[in-house]
Amino acid sequence: MIQITQSSFILFREPYGPHSLQTMDLHLPSYKMRTLDDKMWIIFIHGGAWRDPSNTKSDATHLLHALIHTPQNTTLCGATLNYRLSPSPNSPENVATHPDHIADILTAITFLQHRYQFGRNYILVGHSAGATLALQSLRSKFNGRNVESVIPSAEAFLPGGLPRAVICTEGIYNLPDLVDEYPGYTSFVQNAFGQPSQIWFDASPACLPGWKSEYDGTIVIVQSREDELLSMRQAEGFVRVLEAEGVKVDVEIVGGKHDEVFKQDELVGIVKEVLAEMKMDMKELAAALDF
Numbered sequence: 001m002i003q004i005t006q007s008s009f010i011l012f013r014e015p016y017g018p019h020s021l022q023t024m025d026l027h028l029p030s031y032k033m034r035t036l037d038d039k040m041w042i043i044f045i046h047g048g049a050w051r052d053p054s055n056t057k058s059d060a061t062h063l064l065h066a067l068i069h070t071p072q073n074t075t076l077c078g079a080t081l082n083y084r085l086s087p088s089p090n091s092p093e094n095v096a097t098h099p100d101h102i103a104d105i106l107t108a109i110t111f112l113q114h115r116y117q118f119g120r121n122y123i124l125v126g127h128s129a130g131a132t133l134a135l136q137s138l139r140s141k142f143n144g145r146n147v148e149s150v151i152p153s154a155e156a157f158l159p160g161g162l163p164r165a166v167i168c169t170e171g172i173y174n175l176p177d178l179v180d181e182y183p184g185y186t187s188f189v190q191n192a193f194g195q196p197s198q199i200w201f202d203a204s205p206a207c208l209p210g211w212k213s214e215y216d217g218t219i220v221i222v223q224s225r226e227d228e229l230l231s232m233r234q235a236e237g238f239v240r241v242l243e244a245e246g247v248k249v250d251v252e253i254v255g256g257k258h259d260e261v262f263k264q265d266e267l268v269g270i271v272k273e274v275l276a277e278m279k280m281d282m283k284e285l286a287a288a289l290d291f
């Protein structure tokens with residue numbers, strides 16, 4: 001079903017699997033201007049502690065409208081992903097557990113690559129648990145089919161390659177340290193990842209060594225000091241791990257509560273800057289190759 005909501009862009013919902021949560025919204029500039037070559041993509045992954053049904057793909061509405069639904073935009077495309085969730089008190093019908101969430105993310109990105117073939121010309125923006133998922137998707141532990149569970153609908157290493165940048169906001173980077181700081185969060189972590197085990201470490205970007213050798217794109221860590229659900233400890237801990245590995249990381253301190261950050265213009269500005277840098281790099285590359 002295609003819904004034309006304004007003359008300069010189109011918005012539609014696309015399933016990428018049989019489950020009702022395996023859907024995404026696509027935001028594309030005007031149909032006529034659509035060609036496959038020169039596009040850049042933003043793929044948004046919502047948060048909500050792997051379980052909260054009130055966080056959805058619609059969390060990206062402000063960000064994608066501000067970036068994509070503008071008269072000048074002819075190249076930037078957006079996708080925002082739903083994925084299967086773990087149970088919560090208000091949604092016991094959701095029964096996903098790790099690695100179902102990351103399997104869905106990899107399946108969705110694979111689906112987009114097959115249809116639009118944007119290679120590495122994309123960035124991931126992940127909020128909260130969505131930041132965890134964005135980072136997991138970069139690692140061979142998950143996308144290389146050598147996880148304990150095989151994820152058949154996602155290919156071994158993302159087709160087209162890894163994104164040029166990943167922007168994480170209010171992210172969960174270290175599960176053991178999260179429940180150490182906030183024992184009250186144990187239940188949602190266990191709902192998604194089971195009883196404490198090695199799996200908690202393997203699923204935690206800050207506990208998984210090898211960033212330097214496995215990911216060469218830009219990592220941006222955005223964190224609000226006004227986040228009422230997460231202190232600076234998760235972000236600071238992950239930044240220390242990356243820096244100790246010699247990985248370059250951009251840190252952006254913003255304002256707003258946990259679930260306000262993705263609705264604010266500060267994040268729009270950060271994504272614009274990352275996109276501008278990417279465009280410059282692409283031009284330099286084209287010039288160097290004498291295009």
Ligand SMILES: Nc1ccccc1C(=O)C[C@H](N)C(=O)O
Nearest residue numbers: 047048049051052128129229230
């Ligand atoms: N994303 C988070 C990060 C840290 C702590 C909580 C959350 C939550 O989303 C809580 C959610 N409202 C829940 O209870 O299901």
